[in-house]
Every structure is written in C-alpha cells, then in structure tokens.
Amino acid sequence: MAKSLRSKWKRKMRAEKRKKNAPKELVRLKQALSLDKKGEATMTDIQEIATVVPADKIKKQTDADMVEVEGEDGKMELDSKRNKKTQLDENGQYPGWMNQRQAKKLKGKRVAKKKTGQGKKKKGIAW
Template identity: 85%
Template sequence: MAKSLRSKWKRKMRAEKRKKNAPKELARLKQALNLDKKGEDAMAEVQEIATVVPADKIKKQTDVEMGEVEADDGKMEMDSKRNKKTLLDENGQYPAWMSQRQAKKLKTKRMAKKSGQAKKKKGISW
C-alpha cells in the first residue's frame, strides 16, 4: 500500500516541511530545556516565587505515604456477597458486566445440575 503518486507527494512535502521547521524546533527545544539564556532567567524568577523541592525528597515522602496505605488489609470493600461459582449475589442477581446470553447459559447449567438432566436446546438437529 501507500505507493500512489499522491502519497509519495505527501511524504515528500512532509519531509521538506520538517527541514524548514527544524531550526525553529531546535530553538524551542533548547528554550524548554533551559539551555538558552532566556530560559535560565525565567527559571530564576520561578525560584523566587515558589520553593523548589528536589525529587529525592518527594519520592521518600510518597514512599512513606504508600507504606501507611498498605497497612490496611489491601482488600476492596464489596457491597454485596457473591457466590464465586454461580456469580449470583444474595438477591439472585448476576453482575452488571455480564451479558444476558452468558447469564442465561449459567442459569441453564445450574438448572440442569439441580434437576439431573439438561433441558433440550431448540434448533435444527441434523
């Protein structure tokens, strides 16, 4: 694919655009990385306004907070109790994420087990 004349032309023009915009992008990148003199002046102004905290301190602080959170059992609180085998809750309802087809399949399996024999499916028998 992508061998048509139109796509070749588009690729060529994009390459030319990249060449044309490369110096501007480089200047913007240098300014963003504070390699340019103007960027250093702006950083000095920011330091006067706000306190700059090293990343190490922040990481240590978050590690301590995470330790406090892990002190819990780490279990989610469940509103309803669900049977793991049938996926039914105490009201006999299937979970919201389950499709009707899947719920019906589980119900027929459960009823077949209860009665001893499976209900015959409708359809064409060959």
C-alpha cells in the first residue's frame, strides 16, 4: 500500500533523522551502560538508572502468581456495577468502548421515558 509520494517523502525524512540522531543515541546508550569508561558495565552505575532485581527472585514471584491464578475459578472480574439496560455505571458514565452517538441515543431514550413516564409505544394491532 504506502506508495504515495507523501509516504515516500516521510520515509525518506525519517531515515535522514535516524542518521542524524544515531551518534547521539549511541553515546547515550554507552553512557547508560557505562561502556565508554571501562568497557564493562558496573551494577552500581546501572542501579542509578534502573532497578536491578535478581533473576531467581523474579522467577519465584512469577511461580507464586501462577499458583494463585490456578487456584481461582478462572473467571474474569466483570463490571457488575453497570446497569444492563442503560449501560451506565454508578457514576453515570458510559463504558469506554461506547461511541458518542450510541451514548446520545441511549440518553435520548432515557430522558424521553422520564418525561412521559413510559417509553415509545410499540406499534401493534389497534384492537
């Protein structure tokens, strides 16, 4: 797909930017790993930048988490505090996946029902 002149130009410019920023990025990476000093990264330097946790501790933690998950019924927590008909939660908010048009439509139905005391009458046989 992406064969238009605009996309070709954008790809070209991104490549130019990568070339321009590559030396700075390399220096930054070397500084983070402290390779520019000795040729070897020391744990004290890295600990200033990031949190260092031993691998065996992480493995034990993930194993414990797996045991807890297997112990449950395997059901997801659902948003049970949401009204099924109006889709509103306890704060009067619609779900995140709902678009504005759907929300407006539901609100219109809700307001009309409140005004008249009942919703739209269904069409049916007159007798």
